[in-house]
Amino acid sequence: TTKIPKKQEPVRYQSTVGLSTDEIAEIVGRIEEVLASRRTGRPPLMSLAEQVEMLLLLLRRNLPQTVVADLYQVSQPTVSRVYRRLVPLFDEVLCLHEPFFVDVLANRETLVDGTDVPTGNRAGTKENYSGKRHRQGLNIQIAADLDGTLLAVSAPAPVPGARHDRRAISECGWEPLLDTTVWTADPGYQGTTATTPTKKPKNDELTDYQKTVNKTISGRRSAVERAIAHLKNWKILATGHRGRLTELPNIIRIVARLEFYRLGW
Known part of the structure; x- marks a missing residue:
């Protein structure tokens, strides 16, 4: 035997x-x-x-x-x-470890970026397909400080992956709160009150000053990208959710709270 x-x-x-x-x-x-x-x-x-x-x-x-x-x-x-x-x-x-967004925005510059949580291709969810990433997913917005510390995750209000970041920041409800503070983001957020890099004009070049400013902004924005990378060390947000799609917003929120708990919030 x-x-x-x-x-x-x-x-x-x-x-x-x-x-x-x-x-x-x-x-x-x-x-x-x-x-x-x-x-x-x-x-x-x-x-x-x-x-x-x-x-x-x-x-x-x-x-x-x-x-x-x-x-x-x-x-x-x-x-x-x-x-x-x-x-x-x-x-x-873990609910008490999630900071209130209004509180973390006070007296600090905030960095914001969007990322997707892949879901795998599913029937009847074409609005989740991102032409940029060539896959289905949900868009979540991430806020961090200049040290790369996670401040907020737009859960449980992810938006379809087809949404542009400019629209996603509005649909998740963050835009009115961010309008009251100083925040920095990538060119996808142009049209908001965020400080963003200057896009290259059509049939023209950026000035040396604009290039220098863009480089400075990009260097500062690297902190929020680190925060996203740490959050996505919870691989269920990075490699694809296998369960019911209706459960994913709750999973995103729980993983965010685990990360806040890990960081000591």
Whole structure:
């Protein structure tokens, strides 16, 4: 007979699940407090710590559930049940770590850029197709400070991937708030109150002064691109959401809150 290997120890590597052991333990403790007041059924197959680590692994690495099931030596339906049970609990226990956009805008220059969350090509969602990126996705707006610290994510209000950033910043509701502060963005936001690089005139060249200013703005904008890169280390936002499309806005919000939590907000 084939010998069944012993169950592996829970994942403890920050580079794998995105959070440190202490941060994971804190989330487990918060979820235990929430569940303590609720009626529970039969004892679960996995400990709560293992379930939390499993969900973090799914969000951080975007592995197929069948692969995660093999890693934890459970069935794929068990992984699916854990995922659907813990997602709303994560949203609940991390909600206080999401800063209010109005508060983070005060007394600082803000950098804004848009990025897409790929969804894979799905029937009946042509409005999500981006001709620029040649794929379907949802557009989210990202705000960061000059140090590259994430300030805000336009979740749960992503817009179809076909939207230009100029329209997306308006549809997500940020534009009136940004109009009251100093903010910098790329040329896609021309027409707003943002400081943007000067586009090259048709059949003409930029002056040396304009080129210098553009270079300065581009150098400052690199900070928001770093913030986007760190956010998309949660690979479920970078490599394609496999679940129901209606669930994606909530996943974006939860991942954003995890990143705020990781950053110490």
